[in-house]
Amino acid sequence: MTARCVELREIRLPLVTPFRTSFGVQTARRILLVRAEVQREGQVVEGWGECVAPDEPTYSAEYVDGAVLVIREQLAPRLGAVAQAADVASSLVDVKGHPMAKAALEMAVLDAELRADGRSFADLLGATAERIPSGVSVGIHDSIAELERAVAGYLDDGYVRIKLKIEPGWDLEPVAAIRRLIGPDALLQVDANTAYGRDDLDHLCRLDEFGLLLIEQPLPEDDLLGHAALAGASSTPICLDESITSVTTVIDAIDVGACEVANIKAGRVGGYLTAVAIHDACRARDIPVWCGGMLETGIGRSANAALAALDGFTLPGDVSASRRFYARDIITKPIEVVDGHVAVPTGPGFGFELDRQFLDEVTVEVHDLSRNAPGQ
Ligand code: NPQ
Ligand code: MG
16 A cells, blocks of 8 residues: 655635634644555545644744644645655654644544555454543633533533633632532532643642542643643643653653543644553553543544543543534534544544535645655
8 A cells, every 4th residue: 555645735714713722722623534455355445634833932832823834844744745644754854843743644544544454443452332421521610600500501512521721810710600600519620721831730639629520731741740740730731732642751751740630632643543652651640531632623533532442541632523623514424422422433544435516615725745755
């Protein structure tokens, strides 16, 4: 088999409601998609990957325009033709950083390869669960009353776990209000996206009284020892997101006591294959993991639903319905939450079918990657 990434496509989708985090507000999402082709016995089979890089470099260093450049000028030429998805990461290893861009290329090749084999991603992973519990990430709101309305709506939708975005000035009061609203037994956690500092450890310990599942990434991504200090002081488990960029970083974070729970996002770690390796490393160390989200379309959402079916994913993830973020998805059967769960896709590849007409309607730009092949 030979696989190539042949097309980079930028789409734009409006969000159903603004999504505010400690690092900014999003009202629409530009998303890069990668199309790969594999040749198998004279047939051409197509696969798709999704780059989770946001519009601006405020979650991590990557962003859409940077990803376009690095994929076109650096990654796609190095990739050229590969024999299998498992070779993508090693062929790109000389390029430092850019995990989301690399992950998108690996994803496209993996989807194409699996489709050519008639095999699902869940089958490749050995995941047997038919459905996964679905959690929802709730942005910062202008008032507690608005937040309560939003959370009540998500509970009506069936979500089994609520995650509140927090930042200094929006933490104890909203968390107290939502704990009161949803009752003592409902699953609740918070995510600060690095908004606090080492001077805030005492303040963050005040969250302990709310019975949270975890507090996600309170401190800057490079502050592992700060997270370890907080883990020692707080009864709420510390979960890392932004800090975990590789198998090595997660093992080190666990070893120094900074990571009691891990959020796994394939894009942040350079691809789904590394995401599985991180899952395995956490499982071997009895660290619970859950699947994070990056406002994916149905492409990334389908892949996440399969990843989250692995045994070590013992906490509900941010794998919510397509309509949590988008009125219309680019796949024909949008991801749905039924009875609080998302179905693990069973079709070949990541299991989605593209809505070609809608995809074309939302396409902003198409780049031909085959023209950047080496020697052309
Ligand atoms: C997190 N996601 O867990 C991220 C952060 C995040 C679902 O909470 C555009 C693209 C906007 C990606 C905003 C969730 C985003 C984004 C927030 C990711 O930290
Ligand atoms: Mg997070």
